[in-house]
Amino acid sequence: MNKVWKRNYSYTFLLPGAIIYFIIFILPTFMSFFFSMTRWSLLDYEFIGFDNFITFFQEPSLTIGFKNTFIYALVTCVLKVVLGLLLGVFLTSKIKSKAYLRSVVFFPTLVSTIAIGTAFSMMMHPTEGLINSALSAIGIAGPDWLGDTRMALLSVAFVDVWKGVGFATVIYIAGIMSIPEEYYEALQIDGGNAFNKFWNIIVPLSRPATNSVITLAFIGGLRSFDLIWAMTKGGPGFTTDVLASVIYKQYQGGFYGLATAGNVILFIFVTLLVYPLTAYLNRKEVDL
Known part of the structure; x- marks a missing residue:
């Protein structure tokens, strides 16, 4: 008994976290898959198989929702990567008031998304x-x-970039600052200029940071809802509807099982896009 206890002793420290993770993440995920195949309310449910999925795919705004979701995720991801990298390079250079400028760039990330959406809706009147x-x-x-x-x-996407680029910048700052000084010293000995420093050292050796920003920004774009709803509510017409807003409209209409099926579809859609992307990025990563 003592040998078994000693062998499993370290795993007991993981047990509280594992229980919390199971209750908060694993259990609701499986419950979502089950209730997506039911017609449910807060008090009762009726199992109806895959009818919710069939009905959801017949939604007139679903095609534009898929298209807008992908476009929105792609635009916001690319801009956050490019601007985050450039700001990261600028804020790790030898400039005065770096701490203040870093806080200014990061500040929008801390502000409520709904507040930002409301403010920009008025500013864009x-x-x-x-x-x-x-x-x-x-x-x-x-x-x-x-x-x-x-x-x-695109207008909503630009606001999303303004709000989220600070987080990408912080990741890039950490990635750039982790690059050993020996690389810069070798470049200086070889007579390299600022562009050589950026293109031949910072860009390849900050790839782990780039991979993190791409993954987080792309997932965030695919799941985006609150900013779009605060600014346009999917309008004009259905032109800014994304998958999350299509799902929310089903919840508003009281079609909870249908909306749950939509969430399952969104989960599968995000997984099918992000998993191969992450695997590809990890293969391209450069070790320091």
Whole structure:
């Protein structure tokens, strides 16, 4: 008995965390799969098989929801990676007030998403908004940022980038600062310039940070809902509907089983996109 206890002693420290993880994550996941095949309310449920999935795929706005979800995730991911890397390089260079500038860049990440969405909705008003008022002061007619079907989704995506680029920047700052100084010294001996430093040292050796930013930003974009709902509620029409907003509208209508099936589909959709992406990024990672 003592030998068994000694062999399993270290695993007992994992037990409390494992129990919490099971209750908060594993159990609700399996319950979601079950209730996605039912017609349920808070007090009762009826098993109906895959009818919810069939009905969900017949939603008229589902096609545009899939398309918008992918476009939104791709745009926000690419911009967060590019801007986060550039800001990370700038904020690790020899400039004054780096600590202050870092806090300024990171600050939007701490602000409520709903508050940011509401504020930018007012700022992007076509006639009374601050942005178009500033543009008109220099003789430029501003567009209807959230009312134009061609611009609404991208307008929300740019706000998402403004809010989330600070987090990407922090990851890049940590990645850049972890690069050994020997690489910079060798480049200086070889007569390399600032561009050589950026392209030949920082970009390849900060790949672990890049992989983290790509993965987190892409998952966040695929699951995005709150900012889009706060700014457009999926409009005008269905032009800014994403999968999460389509699901939420089913919850609003009281179709809980249908909405749960939508969440399962979203989970599978995110997994099918992110898993191969993560595997590819890990294969390309450079060891220091």
